Amino acid sequence: MDAIAVISIFTLSVFVGFEVVSKVSSTLHTPLMSGANAIHGVILVGAIIVADHSENNLELGLSLAAIVLATINMVGGFVVTDRMLEMFKPKKGDQK
Amino acid sequence: MNSTVYSLVGLAAGVAFILALKGLSHPKTARRGNLIGAFGATVATLSVFLYVTPSGDGSESHSLPIHNLGWILGAIAVGLIIGVPAARKVEMTQMPQLVALFNGVGGGAAALVAIVEYLNLGDNATTAEVIFTVFTVVVGCVSFSGSIITFMKLQELMTTRPVVFPGGRFVIAATLVAVLGVSVWVVTALGTTPLLVLAVISLLFGILFVLPVGGADVPIVISLLNAFTGLTVAASGYVLSSTLLIIAGTLVGASGTILTRLMAEAMGRSLFGTLFGAFTAKPQAATGTTEERPVRSGSPDDVAILLNYARRVVIVPGFGLAVAQAQHTVRELADLMLSKGIDVAYGIHPVAGRMPGHMNVLLAEANVPYDQLAEMDEVNPTFGQTDVAIVIGANDVVNPAAQTSPGCPIYGMPILEVSNAANIIFLKRSMRPGFAGIENELLYDPKTMLLFGDAKASLTKVVSALKAL
Numbered sequence: 337m338d339a340i341a342v343i344s345i346f347t348l349s350v351f352v353g354f355e356v357v358s359k360v361s362s363t364l365h366t367p368l369m370s371g372a373n374a375i376h377g378v379i380l381v382g383a384i385i386v387a388d389h390s391e392n393n394l395e396l397g398l399s400l401a402a403i404v405l406a407t408i409n410m411v412g413g414f415v416v417t418d419r420m421l422e423m424f425k426p427k428k429g430d431q432k
Numbered sequence: 433m434n435s436t437v438y439s440l441v442g443l444a445a446g447v448a449f450i451l452a453l454k455g456l457s458h459p460k461t462a463r464r465g466n467l468i469g470a471f472g473a474t475v476a477t478l479s480v481f482l483y484v485t486p487s488g489d490g491s492e493s494h495s496l497p498i499h500n501l502g503w504i505l506g507a508i509a510v511g512l513i514i515g516v517p518a519a520r521k522v523e524m525t526q527m528p529q530l531v532a533l534f535n536g537v538g539g540g541a542a543a544l545v546a547i548v549e550y551l552n553l554g555d556n557a558t559t560a561e562v563i564f565t566v567f568t569v570v571v572g573c574v575s576f577s578g579s580i581i582t583f584m585k586l587q588e589l590m591t592t593r594p595v596v597f598p599g600g601r602f603v604i605a606a607t608l609v610a611v612l613g614v615s616v617w618v619v620t621a622l623g624t625t626p627l628l629v630l631a632v633i634s635l636l637f638g639i640l641f642v643l644p645v646g647g648a649d650v651p652i653v654i655s656l657l658n659a660f661t662g663l664t665v666a667a668s669g670y671v672l673s674s675t676l677l678i679i680a681g682t683l684v685g686a687s688g689t690i691l692t693r694l695m696a697e698a699m700g701r702s703l704f705g706t707l708f709g710a711f712t713a714k715p716q717a718a719t720g721t722t723e724e725r726p727v728r729s730g731s732p733d734d735v736a737i738l739l740n741y742a743r744r745v746v747i748v749p750g751f752g753l754a755v756a757q758a759q760h761t762v763r764e765l766a767d768l769m770l771s772k773g774i775d776v777a778y779g780i781h782p783v784a785g786r787m788p789g790h791m792n793v794l795l796a797e798a799n800v801p802y803d804q805l806a807e808m809d810e811v812n813p814t815f816g817q818t819d820v821a822i823v824i825g826a827n828d829v830v831n832p833a834a835q836t837s838p839g840c841p842i843y844g845m846p847i848l849e850v851s852n853a854a855n856i857i858f859l860k861r862s863m864r865p866g867f868a869g870i871e872n873e874l875l876y877d878p879k880t881m882l883l884f885g886d887a888k889a890s891l892t893k894v895v896s897a898l899k900a901l
Binding site for chain 2: 339342345346349350351352353354356357358359360361362363364365366367368369370371372373374375376377378379380381382383384385386387388389390391394395396398399400401402403404405406407408409410411412413414415416417418419420421422
């Protein structure tokens, strides 16, 4: 990959990452961490790519292990974040 | 799917992740944000099946379907079978350690991906690719083993106190030097053996790095390891020529770093001190002699009488409330007091429980109205006008030692100043100290009354006693 392109993407992503979470109330720290945690589960994409490349059983075995772990990270992460946030849903007219 | 479409799908997923993080930063949009993130991740995953590049080279795809398709789908199914029920069934009290565990397996996955790609590239790897591989393996392994230790601490499978052994910091420093040395060895010598050695000592370093961290700092470390994992994903994105992985990983790395700092600020901890605690921690002297001292314990009726004649009551919930699942009962008590014209507020410490925001989530589950939840800065000045402060299963967050005894592990953490209230009621299971393992002087204060027992059972008794008055 073109080094300049990579550096540009990386630098801009750093600033976007800083910017989007700069003001968060402490209430949302845990769900936000959990959501970010789920996002890095996209390493699943990388795990599938290397599984496709695998040329022998060792490589295939390791990459399949990576797929299992990445799937747990990604899917489990989004589900558990949703469960946390379920409890934040607006409860208007709940005063009965 | 051609390469342009594939790249654009990756870009769309990257945008989805930005929107997800943005959404997660505000209470109203948080849930939608999470769903947008999940959508982006799903689309990105599906797109790989339709377009796969040959190793290392982003220019052209090989014919579909991708190799090992059955194995890949099977592995995903296994991941789903393990991950989904775990996330669905976990108790509210155990969510923090589950997040730690998910983060750890993510780091492990990144390290494995880097190792496989390294084996696959063999002698064709460029120096830059080897350097990024080394980075991913080191940080991924540290994140994996470190997260397992944080999981064990939170699950109380091991002691929650800082684990410090004599000469520990030299061992840690030596391990770090070894990690760096072997990294250089991998880059210069190449080969599978150095890389595996590197993985093993990185795992060891992760364990040593997290062991000296005290209970109260564990959430900060989880957040930090989360940011680490993000960076490994970005680095493996470089090796695999995947713009999407670079964007997603960097976003998580950057936002995770900021979040770690915010958390450390909320807890009044120095980030530096937490991170390098491993190098500076000294074995602690046994915290005071645990002599038998008199405490005043009361009955549910005594508590009810105290509450009945109070004009303002502040409820301070902690981890004990979460353990006992007493959030509904505490709401019942609050509603009862409100109906008697007593002013009731919940004093929420940002890190009460085991994670920032833990109490908000728990009380929201019991439909406690937002306007009754007061943050620390709001509620602290009001304790002077408060007749009764009820501390339910909290300890460290009200421990005056944080203000008065320099050198104790929580010194400097802002606390809820319940000692300014006219009366203090502690609902506790036992005299056991809190998560940080520090004795609380407040328990021996003459204006403190202790009500021993499970928080839910105690509260139920108080509610019925108060109803009878």
